[in-house]
Amino acid sequence: MPDAMTLQRRIVVPAGHGRAFEVKRGEILRLTQQAGPQVIDFNAWNRENPREMFWAGRTRIIEGAHPTAGARLWSVEPWMRPMFTILVDTADRAPSRRGSRFHDLWYPRCNRRYHQEFFGESDRRSCHRNLTEAIAEFGLGEEYVHDTFNVFMRTGLDPETQTFFAEAADSRPTDYMDLRAEMDCLVALSACPGHTAPTINDVIAEVYRTSP
Numbered sequence: 001m002p003d004a005m006t007l008q009r010r011i012v013v014p015a016g017h018g019r020a021f022e023v024k025r026g027e028i029l030r031l032t033q034q035a036g037p038q039v040i041d042f043n044a045w046n047r048e049n050p051r052e053m054f055w056a057g058r059t060r061i062i063e064g065a066h067p068t069a070g071a072r073l074w075s076v077e078p079w080m081r082p083m084f085t086i087l088v089d090t091a092d093r094a095p096s097r098r099g100s101r102f103h104d105l106w107y108p109r110c111n112r113r114y115h116q117e118f119f120g121e122s123d124r125r126s127c128h129r130n131l132t133e134a135i136a137e138f139g140l141g142e143e144y145v146h147d148t149f150n151v152f153m154r155t156g157l158d159p160e161t162q163t164f165f166a167e168a169a170d171s172r173p174t175d176y177m178d179l180r181a182e183m184d185c186l187v188a189l190s191a192c193p194g195h196t197a198p199t200i201n202d203v204i205a206e207v208y209r210t211s212p
């Protein structure tokens with residue numbers, strides 16, 4: 001018998017923007033695609049000590065570049081502990097024809113200077129800005145933004161050139177990912193406004209408590 005899940009909070013992240021919120025240890029964070037395909041840039045901090053934050057680079061080595069159910073999201077040294085465990089992932093695991101797969105740990109969050117220097121766009125919002133704005137209300141500055149877990153982002157590595165590529169997210173409206181918090185966390189999400197894998201949808205996150 002699976003645990004019963006009771007909805008505690010529902011967070012809507014408006015398209016192209018960011019939001020931050022708390023998830024308590026044992027609660028389930030559900031990231032959904034109800035509003036349509038959308039890359040979700042994810043950051044997390046230990047609620048008690050925000051210097052302990054998510055470590056995309058180490059998690060990539062331990063769990064692989066495209067984490068799915070069973071994978072854990074690890075925090076930085078000197079703690080290096082699981083912050084979240086992915087319980088459910090309904091996104092298609094098959095690679096695209098070009099070889100991309102869902103959920104990315106290769107790409108960092110998009111940022112203003114990147115948009116400007118490489119695409120000539122100085123007005124476009126960025127995940128770095130979205131995450132910065134989102135955590136300000138919790139008293140955290142820009143220096144707490146870190147490399148992201150990019151949920152529902154399709155990426156691959158070209159075997160010839162050894163360069164990364166992204167393809168448009170094409171997840172289904174019913175797709176979701178459930179993550180169990182392994183410690184009290186602050187989470188920030190950005191509905192990515194970048195053009196690497198362009199999408200324009202809201203992100204809908206739900207926080208559940210479980211009871212046997």
Ligand SMILES: [Zn+2]
Pocket residue numbers: 041109110126127128192193194
């Ligand atoms: Zn982005």
